[in-house]
Amino acid sequence: MAALSPSAQRVQQALTQLGLTLEVVELPDSTRSAAEAAAAIGCTVGQIAKSLIFKTKGSEKPVLVIASGSNRVDEKKIAALLGEKISKAEADFVRQQTGFAIGGVPPVGHIEPLRTFIDEDLLAYAEIWAAAGTPHAVFRLTGADLVRATGGQVTDVKKQNDPPDS
Ligand code: 5CA
Numbered sequence: 001m002a003a004l005s006p007s008a009q010r011v012q013q014a015l016t017q018l019g020l021t022l023e024v025v026e027l028p029d030s031t032r033s034a035a036e037a038a039a040a041i042g043c044t045v046g047q048i049a050k051s052l053i054f055k056t057k058g059s060e061k062p063v064l065v066i067a068s069g070s071n072r073v074d075e076k077k078i079a080a081l082l083g084e085k086i087s088k089a090e091a092d093f094v095r096q097q098t099g100f101a102i103g104g105v106p107p108v109g110h111i112e113p114l115r116t117f118i119d120e121d122l123l124a125y126a127e128i129w130a131a132a133g134t135p136h137a138v139f140r141l142t143g144a145d146l147v148r149a150t151g152g153q154v155t156d157v158k159k160q161n162d163p164p165d166s
Pocket of ligand 1: 051
């Protein structure tokens with residue numbers, strides 16, 4: 001089997017150090033977005049754990065929200081838990097804070113630990129998949145693994161769908 005790329009190796013090392021026997025795999029097809037990852041893996045979009053980086057508006061601290069691929073994150077819900085507004089981080093900030101580029105940001109293995117929130121919907125699946133450092137690298141895990149690995153707070157993160165026109 002081909003060696004993992006350096007960024008994927010870092011994620012594999014982080015998982016191993018956490019005591020998790022989870023295996024990073026690099027796929028030929030792109031896993032850059034949740035939809036692409038689901039297609040490449042052959043799972044549902046909901047089973048993709050997307051790691052999204054936000055920035056607090058006052059203190060400019062990074063916040064990681066790990067959401068089901070089929071959910072949109074309601075920034076107001078996270079802000080209420082933090083006591084501070086947040087906005088989507090720009091690409092440079094994501095790289096500085098995590099050490100990974102958008103499209104491959106993993107839930108673990110960041111430069112420094114991040115304040116983390118986990119979408120409760122991810123815990124409903126028997127297995128989920130997360131990015132592993134590159135837009136071709138992923139690993140399979142359970143919701144319990146995700147909680148254990150990140151120490152994240154499990155909560156309702158999702159934006160409700162807009163009501164239909166009446
Ligand atoms: N590897 C896949 C699935 S595991 C993945 O990383 N998907 S993702 O959804 O977590 O990452 C893509 C996310 O990066 C998008 O949802 C979006 O929130 C963010 N993103 C994409 N382009 C930009 C950009 N130019 N600036 C800031 N954020 C971006």
